[in-house]
Amino acid sequence: LEGVLRNSEMLAQIPKSRRSEKISELLKIRKMRTLSGIAPIAVMTISGCPHGRCTYCPRGENAAQSYTGYEPASLRGRQNQFDGYSQVKARLDALRQIGHDVEKCELIIMGGTFNSQPREYQRKFVKGCIDAMNRGKSERVEEALKGNENADVRAVGITFETRPDWAKERQVDELLSMGATRVELGVQALSDEIYRRTKRQHTLQDVVDATRILKDSALKVCYHMMPGLYSDEKADLNYFKRLFEDERFRPDMLKIYPCLVLEGTGLYEEWKRGEYEPYDSETAAEIIAKASKYIPPYVRIMRIQRDIPANLIAAGVKHGNLRQMVKSKRKELGIRCRCIRCREMGLRGIGYEGQELELKRIDYRASEGTEIFLSCEHQKVDALAGFLRLRIPNRPHRAELMDAALIRELHVYGRALPIGERGEVQHKGIGAGLLKEAERLAHEEFDYAKIAVISGVGVREYYRKFGYRLEGPYMVRALGKDNVY
Known part of the structure; x- marks a missing residue:
């Protein structure tokens, strides 16, 4: 050599x-x-x-x-x-x-x-x-x-x-x-x-x-x-x-x-x-x-x-x-x-133990709207497994967003994995759980009949699994008695 x-x-x-x-x-x-x-x-x-x-x-x-x-x-x-x-x-x-x-x-x-x-x-x-x-x-x-x-x-x-x-x-x-x-x-x-x-x-x-x-x-x-x-x-x-x-x-x-x-x-x-x-x-x-x-x-x-x-x-x-x-x-x-x-769990080097994760919520006013920050956290060590940003907007100019609650970010932490592969933190149902809770809040607390996600193009298939469809640059879904999964 x-x-x-x-x-x-x-x-x-x-x-x-x-x-x-x-x-x-x-x-x-x-x-x-x-x-x-x-x-x-x-x-x-x-x-x-x-x-x-x-x-x-x-x-x-x-x-x-x-x-x-x-x-x-x-x-x-x-x-x-x-x-x-x-x-x-x-x-x-x-x-x-x-x-x-x-x-x-x-x-x-x-x-x-x-x-x-x-x-x-x-x-x-x-x-x-x-x-x-x-x-x-x-x-x-x-x-x-x-x-x-x-x-x-x-x-x-x-x-x-x-x-x-x-x-x-x-x-x-x-x-x-x-x-x-x-x-x-x-x-x-x-x-x-x-x-x-x-x-x-x-x-x-x-x-x-x-x-x-x-x-x-x-x-x-x-x-x-x-x-x-x-x-x-x-x-x-x-x-x-x-x-x-x-x-x-x-x-x-x-x-x-x-x-x-x-x-x-x-x-x-x-x-x-x-x-x-x-x-x-x-x-x-x-x-x-x-x-x-x-x-x-x-x-x-x-x-x-x-x-x-x-x-x-x-x-x-x-x-x-x-x-x-x-x-x-x-x-x-x-x-x-x-x-x-x-x-972040990935950067903290902390493994996933489902029974120790807790759903937390922070509400705050921002830019004339209301933000709800939902997070899935490992309480004992203050580590974050995933989070979602839900916004109740004030005056969106986009037609697709009229009368819609907005999901501005959904992120589950852990090392990058090939699509379809499951790892320590990612793909454990955390993302689906946060999405479900955001839909429930949008419909039950804020009386919205529609929710829109700013989805990266490579994640659109993920949202389609939950009944979302493409409308302009957004993935959208109707909310209601029969639509909150």
Whole structure:
């Protein structure tokens, strides 16, 4: 041998028919990738932004706006000429080589303000991504999405990043037509003054409006927040507190990206003149740790830090392990984070014991509607097996959602499994039980005769088993005395 065999090389030599679960788990690399039950597939577009550039925003050579070009997703994009089909195919191949099941994927479309690009480009890009999962070529994005319903690799969710002023009714309708299930908004701060200073060119009211429109369209909402952006510890902690005290906001998920100073930005020039100083790693970790006490159990902290190489950061957080630093700081301060990610059974490494699971419910007002967060939890260790987001909307603009209760998310946690295979946590009837309870509440407590689910195209067959049918981008079902199963 010329060297030590890599795990991927050993896996490649074992026929699928002889790969036991134990062997696959032993040789799997980066298990965290699929422990939440789904394999994430992040792809990069070459999009810009319609308004120009914010003061903190990089634009690397041959990169999308707001990216340096050296993030892992950016590098994969460049290697594949920013082609959707090629990026997804390469990513699926890479995950398979290191032992991951990829039958259930979350497609995450990154780069600039994607939905401000020409409509033809958007639809062609998404079509290419889904075609790669389907292992074929289609004529239109609608055809690709339809084909994915029964593909070997299914998109159980599609995420788009955009700006709050690009998430109005018309733009949301376009995203839904491309299979959107989640939208990530670049909120950064809750301050019109900061928006003016950064040349953001949208307002806090745009954030409020976009959040309501997205939720009333049954979409999941993730906020990108940027501690240290022309603020201090007191202001940032107040922003996090306000996020969940003010019912106009209350996102479902957060990505927390401390502000960084990058060469070539307006902020870099301010920093050189001594007019701005970002948080260092220790300060950022402490502020995020303290902010954790304001995060409700219905929120998932998706990320804490961007994938920007330290050598490109002029000032700011240069440690690559900020999440671990935050975790240590929480322990030091005696703060316990109860966000979804910190309680997932898959990430906690806790096995499933049906008799110890309990159904819990949290009701809260958000964006002019009522949210019911149903969760299936292992009470003794505060671990989450699955959850469902039920929304009683205020004023949905979609015809399919008139007089309907909305299921915005149904998720059962555990490592990603091939479709049809049963595992420790997934596929134990938890999802069906949560769905049944949501239908009962919608009909009996809120007097709805119809319920609609924002279903990833690859999950539509699952809902059909329970009597749902496709109506526009939603799976819908009539509720009533004879229809609550």
